[in-house]
Amino acid sequence: MTRLTAWFSEGRSTGKHTLPFVVILLSVTILASAANLFLPVDSIFYVSTYTITLLGKYLCYAMLALAVDIIWGYCGILSLGHGAFFALGGYAMGMYLMRQIGDRGVYGNPLLPDFMVFLDWKELPWFWLGMDQFWFAMLMAVVVPGFLAFVFGWLAFRSRVTGVYLSIMTQALTYALLLAFFRNEMGFGGNNGLTDFKEILGFNLQADSTRVALFLITAILLAVIFVVSQKILSSRLGKVVLAIRDSESRSRFIGYRTDRYKVWLFVYSAVIAGIAGALYVPQVGIINPGEFSPINSIEMVIWVAVGGRGTLIGAVIGALLVNYAKTRFTAIMPDAWLFALGAMFVLVTLYLPKGLMGLYGQLKAKRNTVMNKESQA
Amino acid sequence: MSTLDNTREFFRRDQVWSFLAPEQAAVNVDNKMILYVEDLNLSFDGFKALNNLNLYINDGELRCLIGANGAGKTTLMDVITGKTQCDSGTVFFGQNHNLLNKDEAEIAQLGIGRKFQKPTVFEEQTVFDNLELSLKTDKRVLPTLFSRLTPTQIDRIDDVLKTIGLAKHRFMLAGALSHGQKQWLEIGMLLVAEPRLLLIDEPVAGMTAQETERTAELLTSLAGERTVIVVEHDMEFVRSIARTVTVLHQGSVLAEGTMDQIQSNKDVIEVYLGEEAAAGEQA
Numbered sequence: 001m002t003r004l005t006a007w008f009s010e011g012r013s014t015g016k017h018t019l020p021f022v023v024i025l026l027s028v029t030i031l032a033s034a035a036n037l038f039l040p041v042d043s044i045f046y047v048s049t050y051t052i053t054l055l056g057k058y059l060c061y062a063m064l065a066l067a068v069d070i071i072w073g074y075c076g077i078l079s080l081g082h083g084a085f086f087a088l089g090g091y092a093m094g095m096y097l098m099r100q101i102g103d104r105g106v107y108g109n110p111l112l113p114d115f116m117v118f119l120d121w122k123e124l125p126w127f128w129l130g131m132d133q134f135w136f137a138m139l140m141a142v143v144v145p146g147f148l149a150f151v152f153g154w155l156a157f158r159s160r161v162t163g164v165y166l167s168i169m170t171q172a173l174t175y176a177l178l179l180a181f182f183r184n185e186m187g188f189g190g191n192n193g194l195t196d197f198k199e200i201l202g203f204n205l206q207a208d209s210t211r212v213a214l215f216l217i218t219a220i221l222l223a224v225i226f227v228v229s230q231k232i233l234s235s236r237l238g239k240v241v242l243a244i245r246d247s248e249s250r251s252r253f254i255g256y257r258t259d260r261y262k263v264w265l266f267v268y269s270a271v272i273a274g275i276a277g278a279l280y281v282p283q284v285g286i287i288n289p290g291e292f293s294p295i296n297s298i299e300m301v302i303w304v305a306v307g308g309r310g311t312l313i314g315a316v317i318g319a320l321l322v323n324y325a326k327t328r329f330t331a332i333m334p335d336a337w338l339f340a341l342g343a344m345f346v347l348v349t350l351y352l353p354k355g356l357m358g359l360y361g362q363l364k365a366k367r368n369t370v371m372n373k374e375s376q377a
Numbered sequence: 378m379s380t381l382d383n384t385r386e387f388f389r390r391d392q393v394w395s396f397l398a399p400e401q402a403a404v405n406v407d408n409k410m411i412l413y414v415e416d417l418n419l420s421f422d423g424f425k426a427l428n429n430l431n432l433y434i435n436d437g438e439l440r441c442l443i444g445a446n447g448a449g450k451t452t453l454m455d456v457i458t459g460k461t462q463c464d465s466g467t468v469f470f471g472q473n474h475n476l477l478n479k480d481e482a483e484i485a486q487l488g489i490g491r492k493f494q495k496p497t498v499f500e501e502q503t504v505f506d507n508l509e510l511s512l513k514t515d516k517r518v519l520p521t522l523f524s525r526l527t528p529t530q531i532d533r534i535d536d537v538l539k540t541i542g543l544a545k546h547r548f549m550l551a552g553a554l555s556h557g558q559k560q561w562l563e564i565g566m567l568l569v570a571e572p573r574l575l576l577i578d579e580p581v582a583g584m585t586a587q588e589t590e591r592t593a594e595l596l597t598s599l600a601g602e603r604t605v606i607v608v609e610h611d612m613e614f615v616r617s618i619a620r621t622v623t624v625l626h627q628g629s630v631l632a633e634g635t636m637d638q639i640q641s642n643k644d645v646i647e648v649y650l651g652e653e654a655a656a657g658e659q660a
Binding site: 232235236237239240242243245246247249250251252253254255256257258260261264 | 458460480481482485486490491493497498499500501502506509510511516517518521522523524566570
C-alpha cells in the first residue's frame with residue numbers, strides 16, 4: 001500500500017500534469033466506450049462507433065505528437081520526417097492484417113495478398129514472411145522504425161549535422177520512402193497501399209466491440225507512454241537532454257557524449273511513432289504511401305507548436321485540437337484547410353511561441369500576481 | 378629481432394597487453410608535469426594561429442597566460458579541450474594520455490575542465506541542476522537515466538553552492554542570474570566536476586572589484602591540489618594570483634617567468650609598447 005501511494009506521489013512529482021492527464025484520459029475513454037456499448041442507439045448519451053474510431057485516430061495522432069515533442073521540444077532536433085516512422089509502424093501492422101485476410105480476398109489466394117496476385121507474383125517476398133504472426137509483426141512495428149532512426153541518427157549526429165540541415169535531411173528521408181513505397185516492385189501494394197482488412201487476432205475489425213477495444217488500447221498505451229516519457233525526461237537524462245538543446249558544446253565540455261544521447265532519444269521517439277502508426281492502421285482501415293508525404297510530417301510539427309513544445313501535455317492537446325479543427329474544417333470548407341493550417345502556424349510562431357501551454361502559464365502567472373497584489377492591499 | 382625476442386616482447390611481464398589495459402588509466406604525472414604541448418601548429422586560411430608552440434605545465438601549478446588579441450590563447454585552449462584539430466604537434470595530458478586523438482567528452486572525462494570567456498550555463502535549468510549535470514559521475518546514457526543523487530553528491534553540491542555564494546539561489550533558473558553570478562556558477566560547475574586541470578578563460582570579466590578579489594582567492598586556493606591555467610587581460614588580477622606567467626605572441630611563447638621578470642623582459646616590452654619604448658629603455 002505504501003508503495004502504491006509512493007508511486008502515485010511520484011507520478012505527481014514528475015510533472016504536475018501527469019496524474020490529472022492520465023485520470024482524465026482514461027475516464028473519458030472508458031465513459032465513451034461504455035456509452036457506445038451499453039446505451040441504446042437513440043439515447044442522447046450514445047456515442048457512435050464513428051466517433052469512437054475518430055477519437056481513437058486522434059489519440060494515435062496525440063501519441064505521434066508526443067514523439068515529435070520529445071525530440072523537438074526537449075532536445076531541439078526539428079525532425080520533419082517523423083511521418084516516416086509512423087508509416088513504417090503502420091505498414092508492419094498493415095502487413096499482418098493483410099496476411100490475416102487469407103483466402104477471403106478477391107482472388108481467394110490463401111498465401112498471397114490480392115495485389116501480389118494481381119501483379120502475377122508467384123511467391124511471397126522474403127520480408128512478408130513471419131508477418132502472419134501478430135507478435136512478430138508488432139516487433140517489426142517498433143524495430144524497423146527504431147533501426148532506421150538509429151542508422152539515420154548515428155550518421156547525422158556523429159557528423160554533427162544540426163539545425164536546418166538536419167530538418168531538410170529528415171524531409172528527404174521521408175520523401176525518399178514515399179517514392180520507394182509508391183513503386184509496385186517494392187512489394188507493399190504500391191500506390192493503393194494495404195487495405196480491405198478483415199480481422200485482427202480473430203476479431204472482426206468492423207465490429208463495435210473491436211473498435212472500442214482498439215480505442216481503449218490506444219488510450220492505455222498513450223497513458224503508459226506519457227508516464228514513461230515523463231519519467232525519462234525528469235531523470236538526470238532529461239536534464240542532459242535539455243542541456244544539449246540549450247548548449248550542446250557546453251554539454252560536451254562537461255563530459256557528455258551528446259551524439260549518443262541524441263541518437264537514443266531519436267530512436268525512442270521513432271519507436272513511439274511506430275507504435276502510434278501500428279495502432280492507427282486497424283482503426284482507419286488503410287495504410288498507403290501518402291502517410292510518408294512530407295506535408296504530413298510538417299503537420300505534426302504544427303500540432304506540437306500549437307499545443308506548446310517542451311511540455312508533453314501541450315503536444316497531446318495540440319494534436320487533439322488541431323485534428324478536431326481539421327475534421328470540422330474539412331467538412332465545411334475542404335479547400336481552405338491548408339490555408340487555415342498555415343495561418344495557424346504563422347500566428348502561433350508570432351504570438352504564442354510557447355503554444356497554448358505557454359499562454360496558460362502566462363495567464364496563471366498574471367492571476368497569481370493580481371491575487372498577490374490584492375492580498376497585500 | 379629474433380623470434381625469441383619477439384616472444385619475450387609479446388609476453389612482457391611488467392605490463393599487460395594494450396587491449397587489456399583499462400581505458401581510463403590514471404593520469405601519469407611521475408615527472409611532475411601534467412601537460413605537455415609540443416610543436417603545435419595551426420593555421421586558419423594561411424593565418425598562423427599557433428606557430429610551433431611549446432608549453433609545459435607542472436602538476437599543481439597556477440599558470441597565467443597573457444597576450445594581445447589574436448596571440449593564440451583561446452585557440453590553444455580549443456586544441457587542448459578537443460574543440461579544434463591542430464595541423465601538427467603533440468599534446469599530452471600526463472605521460473600517458475594523447476589528447477589529440479580524443480573528443481571533447483573524453484577529454485572532459487579525463488579531468489580537464491574549461492570555463493569559457495562568455496559565461497555559458499544552462500539557462501533554462503536551475504542552479505542546482507546545472508551543478509548536478511557537472512558532477513563527476515558516469516556520463517554514459519544508461520547510467521545517467523537510472524542515476525540518483527547520493528547524499529554525498531548532494532553535500533558536495535551544497536559545499537560548492539556555499540563556495541560560489543549562490544546557496545540562496547539554488548532553485549533559481551540560471552538564466553535569471555546576473556553576469557557575475559553566471560561567471561561564479563560556471564566556476565562552480567568546474568569545481569563539482571573535480572578536474573585535474575582547469576582551463577579558465579577570462580574569469581573576472583564583468584566582475585566587481587570585490588568579486589574579482591574573491592575569484593583570486595578561490596583560484597589560488599585551488600592550485601596545489603589541482604592545476605589551473607588562467608587566461609586574463611586584467612594585469613592587476615594576474616599580478617595578484619600568478620606565480621608563473623607565460624606571454625604568447627603570434628601563436629608562440631614569447632616569454633615565461635615571474636610577473637617581475639616578464640615586465641622587465643625586453644621582448645615583451647617591445648611587443649606591448651612598441652619598439653621606441655624598448656629603445657628608450659636601453660638608452
